[in-house]
Amino acid sequence: xxxxxxxxxxxxxxxxxxxxxxxxxxxxxxxxxxxxxxxxxxxxxxxxxxxxxxxxxxxxxxxxxxxxxxxxxxxxxxxxxxxxxxxxxxxxxxxxxxxxxxxxxxxxxxxxxxxxxxxxxxxxxxxxxxxxxxxxxxxxxxxxxxxxxxxxxxxxxxxxxxxxxxxxxxxxxxxxxxxxxxxxxxxxxxxxxxxxxxxxxxxxxxxxxxxxxxxxxxxxxxxxxxxxxxxxxxxxxxxxxxxxxxxxxxxxxxxxxxxxxxxxxxxxxxxxxxxxxx
Amino acid sequence: xxxxxxxxxxxxxxxxxxxxxxxxxxxxxxxxxxxxxxxxxxxxxxxxxxxxxxxxxxxxxxxxxxxxxxxxxxxxxxxxxxxxxxxxxxxxxxxxxxxxxxxxxxxxxxxxxxxxxxxxxxxxxxxxxxxxxxxxxxxxxxxxxxxxxx
Numbered sequence: 001x002x003x004x005x006x007x008x009x010x011x012x013x014x015x016x017x018x019x020x021x022x023x024x025x026x027x028x029x030x031x032x033x034x035x036x037x038x039x040x041x042x043x044x045x046x047x048x049x050x051x052x053x054x055x056x057x058x059x060x061x062x063x064x065x066x067x068x069x070x071x072x073x074x075x076x077x078x079x080x081x082x083x084x085x086x087x088x089x090x091x092x093x094x095x096x097x098x099x100x101x102x103x104x105x106x107x108x109x110x111x112x113x114x115x116x117x118x119x120x121x122x123x124x125x126x127x128x129x130x131x132x133x134x135x136x137x138x139x140x141x142x143x144x145x146x147x148x149x150x151x152x153x154x155x156x157x158x159x160x161x162x163x164x165x166x167x168x169x170x171x172x173x174x175x176x177x178x179x180x181x182x183x184x185x186x187x188x189x190x191x192x193x194x195x196x197x198x199x200x201x202x203x204x205x206x207x208x209x210x211x212x213x214x215x216x217x218x219x220x221x222x223x224x225x226x227x228x229x230x231x232x233x234x235x236x237x238x239x240x241x242x243x244x245x246x247x248x249x250x251x252x253x254x255x256x257x258x259x260x261x262x263x264x265x266x267x268x269x270x271x272x273x274x275x276x277x278x
Numbered sequence: 279x280x281x282x283x284x285x286x287x288x289x290x291x292x293x294x295x296x297x298x299x300x301x302x303x304x305x306x307x308x309x310x311x312x313x314x315x316x317x318x319x320x321x322x323x324x325x326x327x328x329x330x331x332x333x334x335x336x337x338x339x340x341x342x343x344x345x346x347x348x349x350x351x352x353x354x355x356x357x358x359x360x361x362x363x364x365x366x367x368x369x370x371x372x373x374x375x376x377x378x379x380x381x382x383x384x385x386x387x388x389x390x391x392x393x394x395x396x397x398x399x400x401x402x403x404x405x406x407x408x409x410x411x412x413x414x415x416x417x418x419x420x421x422x423x424x425x426x427x428x
Contacts (some may be wrong), residue, residue, distance in 0.1 A: 136356075140302045167416060170279035174306055226346055251298075253425070265407060274299050274420040276386075277410050 003097055004090035006129060007119035008033070016044050016078040016265045024052045034108040034120050043117065045081035045175040048107045055080030064234045066189050088149045090118060094129045097121055115187055141175040146250035148182045148267075164256035169224055171254070172196050179224075180248040181216050182231045184240035185209075238266045245272060254278055280385030282310045286375045286405070288290050289317050289340070293390040297355070298427065300388050304420070305358050313352060313364040314378050316371035317346050341366045372408035379415060388418040398400040408417065 014023050016039040023035055027049045035047040055075055067204040086100045086109035097109050101123060147168035165181070172179040185208070211231050220228050231248070233240040245253050254276045256265060268275045287293035300311060320336030322329060343364055352402045354380055379387055388416040391406035410417050 136311045141306055142302055166412070167279075171303070173281045251302075264410065267408075268406065269421070271421070273426050274296065274418055276416055276418045278416040 001094055001129060001186070002090065002092065003088055003092045003121055004042060004113055004118075006094060006125050007090070008125065009119055012036075013037065013117070014047065014077050015207050016076065016081065018077050019073065020052060020075040020077055020080050021032065021073055023047060023080075024049075027052060027250070034122060035077075036085075036110055036120065037077055039078075043085065043110065043112070044078075045083045046085040046106070046108050046110055046120065047081045049075055049078050049120070051082055051105065052109060062265075078224075082106055082108075087112050087119070089113065093126070094121075094126050098123075098126045101126070106193055123161045127167055128166050141173070142171065142177045144180070144248055144250050145172050145175075145177050146180045146182055146241075146245050146248050146253050148237075148253065148255040149216065149219070150243075151183065151212065164183060164218055164254045164276075166274070167278045168254040169220070171252070172227060172270050173224070177227070179228045180244065180250065181220065181228055182241060182244040183216055184233050184237045184244075184250075185212060186234075219246075237263050239272070241267050242272070252276060279307060280309075281307050282312075282383060282385045284314055284375065284379045284382060284384040285389045286352070286371060286387065286389040286409075287313055287315045287348070288371075288392070289315065289344060291315075291344075291351070292422050293326075293361055294351060295378055295406050295422060295425075296388045296390045296418065297351055299418065301355060301360070306358055308361075310357055310361045311355055311363075312378065312384065313348055313362065314375060315364075316374045317341075317344065317366065317368050317378060319368045326359055336377050337368055340368075344376045368411075371405045372412070375409055376413055377404075378415065384415060386416045386418060387413060388420075390420050390422050394421050 012026060013036045014026070016037050027033060027035060027047070030033070034046055034048040036043065036046055084099070086104055086106050088097045088100065088109045088111055090111055090113050101107070103110055108120050108122045110117055111121060142213050145168055147164055168179055195264070202229050209232055212232050215226070217225065230247075231244050233244060241253065241255065244250075251277075252271050253267065253271055253273060255267060258278050264275070264277050268277070281304065283304060284299055285293070285296065303309070304311065317337075317340050320333035320340065322333045323331040323336070348364045348366070352364050355362045365378065367378070374388075375387060378384070385411060389406055389409065391404055406417075406419050410419070
């Protein structure tokens with residue numbers, strides 16, 4: 001990878017004596033961009049949005065709002081720019097550019113081919129390369145999955161061969177992810193699910209809850225139980241799955257059910273993360 | 279855990295939103311991806327008795343336009359070490375996706391659910407619904423918007 005592959009076009013060139021307010025407006029229209037500053041046609045510096053902000057008045061000032069324009073209109077690009085910019089050739093490596101920027105504490109380098117400015121490269125661009133390299137060395141993995149399971153034997157065509165739990169366990173093993181095993185019980189008092197007493201039925205319902213938890217954990221092979229968390233909720237199934245996914249911070253929901261069932265469809269439409277209908 | 283996944287994309291490539299998730303799922307297993315775009319069949323355009331565009335010309339133009347964007351997606355996935363192939367078809371996405379999945383031996387299907395709005399929401403079924411209902415394979419469904427990024 002060379003800088004010429006990574007660089008971006010500059011947001012433009014400004015003269016050092018131009019108004020900083022006008023230059024800031026140009027920067028604002030191009031997120032992440034920066035301006036190359038010239039002085040009589042010579043490369044004089046570089047202006048990033050951070051430089052422009054740093055030269056402006058403090059954000060906790062004694063100035064009234066109407067006094068800000070008067071203050072900033074007096075500033076020129078030369079007051080805010082980084083003088084003596086980092087200059088790199090198009091064939092430099094990202095490492096060379098990053099090293100030069102880090103050594104001199106700059107945020108953007110100007111790419112010059114001979115005597116012509118051909119682009120700029122910012123710390124954000126270099127971070128992007130670093131992220132790509134890190135991801136290549138360590139492939140992205142899923143870290144938290146949620147599988148919604150039913151205790152009733154499913155008649156789904158899919159489930160005959162492989163249940164959603166099998167599929168979720170396979171993914172969790174491969175990704176070394178934690179798996180939340182969620183079951184939504186109809187008829188369970190919300191107060192019992194929350195661990196609070198609920199009058200005369202409380203003992204019966206607590207017993208049912210314990211039975212369900214035990215039944216769910218029995219479905220998980222012993223070697224996988226250390227990465228599985230059981231979550232039993234009461235009430236509406238879709239709401240339970242969505243809340244369970246939000247609580248667990250799930251990156252993927254695996255759920256079964258009758259193909260095309262409204263529960264699966266509704267969950268797909270409202271889920272905070274993708275749904276694997278298994 | 280599946281390794282071969284059919285990724286159904288659309289003409290505008292809104293479906294690209296599911297690609298990062300496919301990547302996360304399949305990179306650790308060095309998976310195999312087939313990108314499929316199913317476009318509406320080409321139409322012959324006539325003006326009076328003159329034919330301006332034949333259906334096959336219309337389809338070729340659409341195939342070329344989608345092919346460029348598809349090549350970019352494929353290149354990104356190949357960079358991550360996945361085996362990628364791509365195909366552009368003309369027809370019904372719900373039907374063609376199932377045909378390709380069966381012929382290619384897909385172990386899962388990935389797509390983005392683009393819900394219809396207004397009256398169409400009640401009159402028609404989304405492609406995602408049709409595929410989830412008909413296929414025996416696991417289907418990974420992401421939403422076009424409002425969902426966490428991979």
